[in-house]
Amino acid sequence: MTETTKPRRAQILDSASRLFSERGYHATSMRDLAGDLGMQGGSLYAHISGKEELLIEIVNVASRQFDEALFTLRDVQLPADEKLREAMHRHIRVVADNMDSATVFFHEWKHLSPEAYARVTGWRDSIDAFYRELITRGISEGTFRADLDPRMTAYLVLSAVNWAYTWYRPGGPLTPGDVADSFADMLLGGLRSEIGSTA
Amino acid sequence: MTETTKPRRAQILDSASRLFSERGYHATSMRDLAGDLGMQGGSLYAHISGKEELLIEIVNVASRQFDEALFTLRDVQLPADEKLREAMHRHIRVVADNMDSATVFFHEWKHLSPEAYARVTGWRDSIDAFYRELITRGISEGTFRADLDPRMTAYLVLSAVNWAYTWYRPGGPLTPGDVADSFADMLLGGLRSEIGSTA
DNA sequence: CCTACCGATCGGTAGG
DNA sequence: CCTACCGATCGGTAGG
Numbered sequence A, B: 001m002t003e004t005t006k007p008r009r010a011q012i013l014d015s016a017s018r019l020f021s022e023r024g025y026h027a028t029s030m031r032d033l034a035g036d037l038g039m040q041g042g043s044l045y046a047h048i049s050g051k052e053e054l055l056i057e058i059v060n061v062a063s064r065q066f067d068e069a070l071f072t073l074r075d076v077q078l079p080a081d082e083k084l085r086e087a088m089h090r091h092i093r094v095v096a097d098n099m100d101s102a103t104v105f106f107h108e109w110k111h112l113s114p115e116a117y118a119r120v121t122g123w124r125d126s127i128d129a130f131y132r133e134l135i136t137r138g139i140s141e142g143t144f145r146a147d148l149d150p151r152m153t154a155y156l157v158l159s160a161v162n163w164a165y166t167w168y169r170p171g172g173p174l175t176p177g178d179v180a181d182s183f184a185d186m187l188l189g190g191l192r193s194e195i196g197s198t199a
Numbered sequence C, D: 001c002c003t004a005c006c007g008a009t010c011g012g013t014a015g016g
Helices: A002-023 A030-036 A041-046 A051-071 A080-097 A099-111 A114-141 A150-167 A176-189 B002-023 B030-036 B041-046 B051-071 B080-097 B099-111 B114-141 B150-167 B176-189
Strands: none
Touching: A002 A030, A002 A051, A002 A099, A002 B099, A030 A041, A051 A080, A051 A099, A051 A114, A080 A099, A080 A114, A080 A150, A080 A176, A099 A114, A099 A150, A099 B002, A114 A150, A150 A176, A150 B150, A150 B176, A176 B150, A176 B176, B002 B030, B002 B051, B002 B099, B030 B041, B051 B080, B051 B099, B051 B114, B080 B099, B080 B114, B080 B150, B080 B176, B099 B114, B099 B150, B114 B150, B150 B176
């Protein structure tokens, strides 16, 4: 009974993710969305309760993906540098595998109602905390430089993995793993050569 | 004669930058904007030709600031690592000093008409090229590691300086220069300590 | 800069 | 899932 409506709902969410990411939430009308699915505007409401439900669900699915990717890594026993590399792999993979909903997630969450908004803010904080704790442990282990500021370091890592939503193109020459390894190599080892440092 | 209308236009642009960055372009109505300035909706059209003119001007001002900050650095004679640090200083300063219009710039440019859209795309490409050339020169100078991919390196630097629009808070404990130095230190020198490298 | 208004479009609903 | 419709609001204009 719910098995026939579920795929239709999934189709609606896919279309909504794409249109919201391309045009923005407010610039996408319910008639745009219905047209993309070959139906009339009013027909959507047989499957969903309203426009905001779509935004909430897209954002929730995206944040759940980040959650699952990173928090299963929390208690894994690995040196901090390897763990950071693995976290970046997973983080970029979520972005790359969900370009549309990730874009919606990063751009449209401020249009959520207060409760849903607070949930997203909480998620963001917990991701920040995950990276800060990883850095802090790496410093006390001696893997990372002792003079790092965990907060700034976490911002730098998050910049790299999150900003990928603006430029990464799935199906292009780079896999998400290529990107993660390249960024991790540069972040861990630094850009400067051994010989030529001047500052 | 134009001297009395110019400040009013500037006020409208400031309000529009703030409202567009907080609520988004399409979610901000002209009546919201007028109300923020203590006037009626229709009165705005004595000063501007339409809503999109505001978006175009905000985005143009922002991109001009990035242009001026970076392209005056192009022909400065400096080792690549110092030049990269200086570019990051300037780039982050533009973001930090224009949080509202930078946010509009990053989020709302896709709502521009085709011509204005193409201009922004062109600007983005030229900023990318600026950083890629800087990296390439640094590699051939011997300042940067020979195994760097200039394209990926430029993406990493741009991630760091652009993503600041999401978390930086002017008036907080960190100056734009603090952020730039912290990021530049980490990027140039790497996160790993000398002793504890495992990978 | 205001009042009053325009046509268009919005999200959503009723009834089938 | 469609047709037909609702009140509300949109960007913008006319005339003053």
